[in-house]
Amino acid sequence: MSRYKYEVIIYWSDEDEAFIAEVPELPGCAADGETHEEVLSNLETIIDEWIETAQALGRPIPIPKGRLMFA
Incomplete structure (x- = not known):
């Protein structure tokens, strides 16, 4: 189980012949x-x-929002 709470989208890529x-x-x-x-x-x-x-670049880390509207 992931320690992260970000939404993940998984799909098959014929081009890569792998799951993405x-x-x-x-x-x-x-x-x-x-x-x-x-x-x-x-x-x-x-x-x-x-x-x-x-x-390292001083950029903000997004807080996980869970399921997104556009996904």
């Missing part, structure tokens, strides 16, 4: 994987890196 997981609240934050489990595990790492980079 995106976090709409964190622009550019996405990962891929062969299974749902793998893509979510990979996404945890990417979220960690996204937050670390934002902190």
